[in-house]
Amino acid sequence: MEDVISYELSPFPPALFEAKDVLLKADKPQLSHAIIDYCSKVSGDAIIDITPETERYVLDGGWLLYRLPWKLGDTYYGAIAQLYVDFTCRHCGMATVVFDGYCGGPSIKDSTHQRRGHNIHPVVIFTEETEFSGKKGDFLSHNINKQELIFLISDRLRKCGCNVIQASGDADVDVVKAAVETSRLHSTTLIGEDTDLFILLLYHAHTECKDLYFRSDKAKTTKVYDINRLKLILGDHLCSQLFFVHAITGCDTTSRIFGVGKKAAFQKLVKGDQLLQSCSNEFITPNKTRATIEDLGSKAMAVLFGAKFTEPLPSLRYKMFVKKLSSAKSFVTPECLPPTASSTKFHCQRVYYQIMVWTEQGGNMDAANWGWRVEENVLVPIMSETNVAPDNLLKMIHCNRTTGCTTLRCSCRRYGLPCHTVCGQCQVELCSNPYNKHDSEDDDD
Numbered sequence: 001m002e003d004v005i006s007y008e009l010s011p012f013p014p015a016l017f018e019a020k021d022v023l024l025k026a027d028k029p030q031l032s033h034a035i036i037d038y039c040s041k042v043s044g045d046a047i048i049d050i051t052p053e054t055e056r057y058v059l060d061g062g063w064l065l066y067r068l069p070w071k072l073g074d075t076y077y078g079a080i081a082q083l084y085v086d087f088t089c090r091h092c093g094m095a096t097v098v099f100d101g102y103c104g105g106p107s108i109k110d111s112t113h114q115r116r117g118h119n120i121h122p123v124v125i126f127t128e129e130t131e132f133s134g135k136k137g138d139f140l141s142h143n144i145n146k147q148e149l150i151f152l153i154s155d156r157l158r159k160c161g162c163n164v165i166q167a168s169g170d171a172d173v174d175v176v177k178a179a180v181e182t183s184r185l186h187s188t189t190l191i192g193e194d195t196d197l198f199i200l201l202l203y204h205a206h207t208e209c210k211d212l213y214f215r216s217d218k219a220k221t222t223k224v225y226d227i228n229r230l231k232l233i234l235g236d237h238l239c240s241q242l243f244f245v246h247a248i249t250g251c252d253t254t255s256r257i258f259g260v261g262k263k264a265a266f267q268k269l270v271k272g273d274q275l276l277q278s279c280s281n282e283f284i285t286p287n288k289t290r291a292t293i294e295d296l297g298s299k300a301m302a303v304l305f306g307a308k309f310t311e312p313l314p315s316l317r318y319k320m321f322v323k324k325l326s327s328a329k330s331f332v333t334p335e336c337l338p339p340t341a342s343s344t345k346f347h348c349q350r351v352y353y354q355i356m357v358w359t360e361q362g363g364n365m366d367a368a369n370w371g372w373r374v375e376e377n378v379l380v381p382i383m384s385e386t387n388v389a390p391d392n393l394l395k396m397i398h399c400n401r402t403t404g405c406t407t408l409r410c411s412c413r414r415y416g417l418p419c420h421t422v423c424g425q426c427q428v429e430l431c432s433n434p435y436n437k438h439d440s441e442d443d444d445d
Helices: 029-042 061-067 076-092 110-115 136-140 143-159 172-183 195-204 227-234 236-248 262-270 274-283 290-304 313-327 341-358 421-426
Strands: 017-019 056-060 096-099 163-166 188-191 212-215 224-226 372-375 378-381
Touching: 029 195, 029 227, 029 236, 029 262, 056 061, 056 076, 056 172, 061 076, 061 096, 061 143, 076 143, 096 143, 096 172, 110 378, 136 143, 143 163, 172 188, 172 195, 172 212, 172 341, 195 212, 195 227, 195 236, 195 341, 212 227, 224 227, 227 236, 236 262, 236 274, 236 290, 236 341, 262 274, 262 290, 274 290, 274 341, 290 313, 290 341, 313 341
Parallel strands: 056 096, 056 188, 096 163, 188 212
Antiparallel strands: 212 224, 372 378
């Protein structure tokens, strides 16, 4: 039985994925709330209820795009573009605005975009006379629409004296670098909403610089975070360790771990868990081998589930299964168990790659070597490299269809499994079971 439990027992790793190739959505604000609660107990002056005026402002362009409502019938070149210019100049003066880029090819955020429904709505070719119709969210969900609008708004902002930066891809690091660089000479406020920006600021900020604040105006009650003060409370060491806790428990490019919260992981770290501290330090160090990252990550996964770091994941899965089974009123679902060793391996590779991106230490690292594969010009997370169940169990499920497995009448397709040799007649070139396509490409002869 222990051997059986070591497999996924699902078409995808349910502790890390919500569907085939789709990462479990992370609860990112949970970490920022935990950090603020921790710092508030030390000092009450790091979170400000009033909005201080600063000499310079840096705006997350992604936040800005979604911040303002559009009116039906307004033209893109007219009222809509002017709306962003008026808002920026009125509230922030000649600010620095940093936008994401959407022309750079495959991105490690492709999976997140897929979950959010990106590129399923049509491309809108707009001219000076084109009026907005439909829904703003639908328009912005397509990368081409968003990029063309960014070009238009950027041009208008520059004409008004704003500094506009267009990143080649994800702009989080560029946004934070712009804010930190500006704070060397001027008191600065970074306006955005993403927890990633908050964590990045705590790492990249220099406490000897001018005042640096982070805020969002989304909530009814504005909270302003004094980054320099927060960094003094946390210390440089802990600020660098936050990357590991954030990434392994889920961000835009890594999976949330079912049943493991960011707050609990953060508390383990600040209370001095030696294994988590060691992993945090190693994962922020460049040029680590995949074997080292996989080994440390597997140990950290065990600790996050309350076990000793010496506990192998297959053994831990079985022990937790037996424990849950003894008190369960119904069957135990696979997502309630820790991830398998194979799915954890690729999860940890993605965690390390993301941290190297955040710290700008990745150099020539290729995402395709760190838990991703390229499929139709999109980066897709590798789920696992093992079968979903033991071979002798898989052989008990076979379809024997004669019509190409085009519907869910194929039992293999219905359960998310590939057809195999015992299926008989369906094993011809026309078998249409989509799960026949393996995650990893065949080796070239």
